[in-house]
Amino acid sequence: MGQTPVVEFLQVQLRINQQQILTGLNFAIEQGQFVALLGPNGAGKTSLLRLLQKEYQPSFGQIKLQGQPISGFTQSELAAKVALVSQLSGPLFDLTVADVVLMGLIPHKALWQTNTEQDLLQLKQSLELVGLAHKELHSFAHLSGGEQQRVLLARAVMQKPLLLLLDEPTNHLDLYYQHQVLRIAKALNITVIASIHDLNLASRYCDRLLLLNQGQLVADGTAEQVLKQELLTEVFRIPCLIDQNPFGHCPRVSFGYKDDL
Amino acid sequence: MSKVLLAALPVPLRLLLAIVLLVVVCLLALSTGSVPISMSGLFGLAPLDEMQSTVLWQLRFPRLLLALLAGSGLALCGALLQNASRNPLADPYLFGIVSGAALGATIATIVVPEWQLFTPLFAFFGALLAVFLVLIIGASSRWQRLESLLLCGVAVSFMLSAITTTLLYLSEPFAANRVMFWLMGSLSQASLTHVALISPLVFITLLLGLLYRRQLDALVLSDESARSLGVNVQPLRLIILLLCAAVSAAIVACCGGIAFVGLMIPHLVRSLFGLSSVALLLGSVWLGAVFLAGVDTLSRSVLPDQELPIGVVTSAIGSLFFLSMLFKYRRG
Numbered sequence: 001m002g003q004t005p006v007v008e009f010l011q012v013q014l015r016i017n018q019q020q021i022l023t024g025l026n027f028a029i030e031q032g033q034f035v036a037l038l039g040p041n042g043a044g045k046t047s048l049l050r051l052l053q054k055e056y057q058p059s060f061g062q063i064k065l066q067g068q069p070i071s072g073f074t075q076s077e078l079a080a081k082v083a084l085v086s087q088l089s090g091p092l093f094d095l096t097v098a099d100v101v102l103m104g105l106i107p108h109k110a111l112w113q114t115n116t117e118q119d120l121l122q123l124k125q126s127l128e129l130v131g132l133a134h135k136e137l138h139s140f141a142h143l144s145g146g147e148q149q150r151v152l153l154a155r156a157v158m159q160k161p162l163l164l165l166l167d168e169p170t171n172h173l174d175l176y177y178q179h180q181v182l183r184i185a186k187a188l189n190i191t192v193i194a195s196i197h198d199l200n201l202a203s204r205y206c207d208r209l210l211l212l213n214q215g216q217l218v219a220d221g222t223a224e225q226v227l228k229q230e231l232l233t234e235v236f237r238i239p240c241l242i243d244q245n246p247f248g249h250c251p252r253v254s255f256g257y258k259d260d261l
Numbered sequence: 262m263s264k265v266l267l268a269a270l271p272v273p274l275r276l277l278l279a280i281v282l283l284v285v286v287c288l289l290a291l292s293t294g295s296v297p298i299s300m301s302g303l304f305g306l307a308p309l310d311e312m313q314s315t316v317l318w319q320l321r322f323p324r325l326l327l328a329l330l331a332g333s334g335l336a337l338c339g340a341l342l343q344n345a346s347r348n349p350l351a352d353p354y355l356f357g358i359v360s361g362a363a364l365g366a367t368i369a370t371i372v373v374p375e376w377q378l379f380t381p382l383f384a385f386f387g388a389l390l391a392v393f394l395v396l397i398i399g400a401s402s403r404w405q406r407l408e409s410l411l412l413c414g415v416a417v418s419f420m421l422s423a424i425t426t427t428l429l430y431l432s433e434p435f436a437a438n439r440v441m442f443w444l445m446g447s448l449s450q451a452s453l454t455h456v457a458l459i460s461p462l463v464f465i466t467l468l469l470g471l472l473y474r475r476q477l478d479a480l481v482l483s484d485e486s487a488r489s490l491g492v493n494v495q496p497l498r499l500i501i502l503l504l505c506a507a508v509s510a511a512i513v514a515c516c517g518g519i520a521f522v523g524l525m526i527p528h529l530v531r532s533l534f535g536l537s538s539v540a541l542l543l544g545s546v547w548l549g550a551v552f553l554a555g556v557d558t559l560s561r562s563v564l565p566d567q568e569l570p571i572g573v574v575t576s577a578i579g580s581l582f583f584l585s586m587l588f589k590y591r592r593g
Contacts, residue, residue, distance in 0.1 A: 053489055079491030086485060093344065093481050099537045103479050107491040111472040159490070 004067040006031050006163055006191045007052065012061035014047055014215075021047045022215045025061070029193065029208075034186055036202035037195040038226075039212035040236055045195040048212070049165050052193070054078055066162065079107035083161035085152045085169055094141040097151050101126055104158025126154040130184055146177025153184055166194035170201060179204075203227055204248040211235060227251040279547055286551050290325045290558045291317060295566065320451075327451040327459070328557040329550040331512045332522060334463040336549025338505035339523025340530070340541050341470055344477050345501045348411065352523035353509035356414040356502070359444075359520075360421035361391025362513040367425045367440050371432040380443065381455075381514040388510030391417055392502070410502075446517040446572025448557050455515040462511055466504045467546060473497065474538040518572045521579025522549060528586070 005028035014022040022044045029035055037045040050056045051063055054070060063070040065081060073081070083104070101123055102115065127133045130150035135143065140151060149169055156164055166185060170178040178198070182205040185192055196202045202209055203223040211219040211226050213235045219226040232240045238255050245252035270278070292298045296316045301307040309317065338353040345351075365387020369380040376383065399413040429437045470477065476497055479487035484494050512519070530544035553571075556578065560569040 055485075055488065074491075075488065075493055076491035079489060082489070084486070084489035086483075086489075093347070093349070093531065094536050095478060095481060096536070099478055100482070103475060103482075103490055106475045106479060109475070165489075 003031055005029055005064075006033075006066060007193070008062075008064040008067075010062045010064065012051065012058045012063060014044075014051060014056055015059040016047075016056070020215055022051075025217055027210065027217065027220055029191060031191055032189060033208050034192045034206045035194070035208045035210060036206035037193060037210050037212065038199060038202055042214075043212040043235075044215040045212055046167060047215075049084070049167050049193065049195055052082060052163070052165060053084060076107055079159070081162040082165060083156035083159040083163070084165045084167065085149065085156050086167035087169075087171055094139050096136070097127070097132065097138050097140050097143070098123060098136045100140050100151050101154045101158050104155040104160075107159060122158060126157040127151075129157060129187075130154045144177075146173050146180065149173065149177065149181050150184065153181065153188075157188065161190065164188065164190055164192045166192060166196075168195050168197065170196065170198060199227060199232070199253045200245065203250045203252065204245060223251050227253055283547065283551055286554045286558070287325060287329075290328065290554050291321050293558050293562050294321065323453050323456060324448050324451040324557065325554055326453075326456045327448050327515065328554040330456060330459045330463055331448070331516050331519065332526075332549035332551070332553025333546040334459060334466070334508045334512050334549070335519060335522040336526035336530075336545040336552070337463065337467055337470065337542060338508050339525075340527040340545040341466070341477070341501050342505055342523070343527055344481055344538065344541070345498050346411070347481065349528070350524065351411070352521075353505055353512075354518075354520065354523065355411065356395045356506060357391035357417035357421055358388045358506060358509045359513055359518050360418040360425065361387040361389070361394075362510065363387070363440070363444055363518070364421045364425045364428075365390070365514075366443055367428050367432075370440050370443075371428055371436045374436070385510050385514035387421075388513055389506065391421055392506035392510070394420075396499075396502075442570065443517045444572070445570030446519040446575070447568070447570055448516055449568060450515075459508070459511050459515060462504075462508045463546075466508050467542060469500070469504065470542045471539065474542070477538040516571070519553070519575050520572055521575045521582075522553060525579045525582050526552060529582075 007029040009025040009027050012022060012025040013020070025048070037048060039045055047056060051058060052065075052070070054073070054075065057071070065073065065078075070078070102119070104126070105115070105119060123136070124133060127136055130153050132147060132150055132154065135147070140148065143151065164185065169181050169185070173181065178201060182194075182201060185194065186205050194202075194206065196206075206223070209219070209221065209223055209226040210217060211231070218235060219228075219231055227242055229240055229242050232242075232253060236255065239257055240253050240255045242251050242253055244250075288300065288303060291303055292300060294316070296313060298309065298313050298317055298321075299307060302309045302313065303317075335353055339351070342351040342353065342355070343349055362384040365383035365385065366380050368387070369376050369383035394417045395410065395413045398417065399410045425440075429440060476487065476490075476492045479490050479492050480494065480497070487494050509523070526549045527541060527545050530541055530548055533548075534540045534544040553575075556574050557571055560571045560574045563569060
């Protein structure tokens with residue numbers, strides 16, 4: 001008997017307003033895997049992440065978290081196991097970096113409990129992990145986009161999740177921060193599901209790639225198995241070439257038309 | 262700059278400064294007025310005559326307590342609503358509370374004058390009716406969406422104001438004047454009964470705000486972010502709205518319309534003390550109390566033998582405050 005998968009999708013379908021968003025999703029994600037969700041706009045990546053946060057309920061099928069139906073978890077119980085890092089529009093009211101990271105304690109603290117020495121130590125460790133220990137008392141709103149994403153990662157670490165969801169974590173970040181955010185997420189050594197647009201970042205950092213197209217899972221496997229020229233051309237509707245990334249020794253995808261050559 | 266200076270002070274010193282300012286305002290409020298009372302009289306070091314004693318204990322003391330509570334309550338509600346709605350312009354009156362209270366007061370004064378003694382009670386139920394209407398209309402248009410709720414508040418506010426204006430237009434001028442004066446806000450009718458009505462509401466709201474401090478902080482970022490941390494966003498927002506409605510309705514019923522306190526004080530607190538919910542809520546309670554007690558003292562001492570409506574003074578200060586903020590932002 002193997003270990004219970006962290007996440008299981010069993011014939012999951014999702015319909016919203018008579019529109020089929022996801023169809024027949026059937027897969028399991030094991031402990032410690034770093035999984036990329038790939039696909040064009042409207043493929044269903046964000047909807048899949050929302051199913052894992054119980055923002056949407058499947059119209060058919062079942063989702064299990066550590067073998068338990070996710071529908072049986074309360075919002076708070078779910079937050080103790082699943083953390084989310086998503087894009088933020090600049091907050092209207094500012095908070096300090098420490099305030100934001102300490103929010104990670106919400107699922108683990110009763111209302112009347114105050115922060116302990118242990119919590120503050122964990123706050124420092126979480127910020128050290130993302131390289132922002134020196135910005136603990138800085139204003140969150142005044143950080144760069146990359147730094148804000150790292151603060152949210154530190155918050156997710158504070159949440160001590162079983163599963164970390166990253167919703168397009170590298171959007172609007174420059175190259176340096178794109179790599180840095182994914183390197184940090186990988187170094188956490190927990191199960192991660194990341195919705196990513198950049199196939200080369202997924203290839204470089206993720207153990208497993210799930211390729212979605214029109215709500216269906218069209219490929220599932222390692223970068224070598226999923227990043228195939230014919231499949232990607234069909235899914236993204238643009239010709240591509242695949243070669244080797246000299247840095248990570250993983251597949252590298254280049255999109256373009258023949259006349260571009 | 263002021264924030265940096267305050268932040269540089271150790272916490273005990275900041276607390277000491279806050280307490281000293283509160284005590285100074287309270288002493289000024291108790292000693293100032295048409296019947297002056299000396300500091301030595303206040304501290305029992307000099308005897309008070311009968312008139313002074315009556316003024317102090319039956320007029321100024323309940324009035325000071327009501328000013329402190331109403332200021333705290335309005336500022337607290339403003340802070341809670343601004344955080345919960347992520348709208349820096351949200352304030353307790355945004356949901357038609359004043360219009361509802363005005364309608365209640367108008368009905369008590371004009372339609373059923375024999376019930377005029379119960380004007381505060383009518384105003385209270387008028388304010389609650391406004392919030393009830395906002396929630397009912399909002400529910401049918403997905404009240405979960407903040408924008409819908411705010412638009413409902415504006416719509417209900419205009420609707421109730423239109424009814425009030427019609428009633429005032431059709432009434433005799435003397436009765437209309439009474440309602441208008443009441444709407445300008447005044448603490449002159451303050452009594453310990455008012456204090457007893459408002460204080461538990463303010464206390465419960467503050468306590469719940471402090472208990473849910475982390476959740477309120479989480480709401481500041483985004484609904485999705487808060488939900489991912491296990492916060493039940495919509496129930497929490499509804500509880501905050503109902504509590505703030507009850508507190509504001511009670512304050513409006515006892516003191517009439519006192520505008521700008523709920524809008525202005527949280528902004529001031531954010532720029533002075535910091536931004537987490539604990540600092541914001543406690544700071545708002547303190548500064549709201551100091552501000553309204555100070556303004557009330559000013560409003561009853563600025564003109565000889567006459568009292569300015571407190572709502573007029575808070576509106577004047579509030580508009581100046583927001584103009585100064587506008588110029589500050591322009592300068593960048």
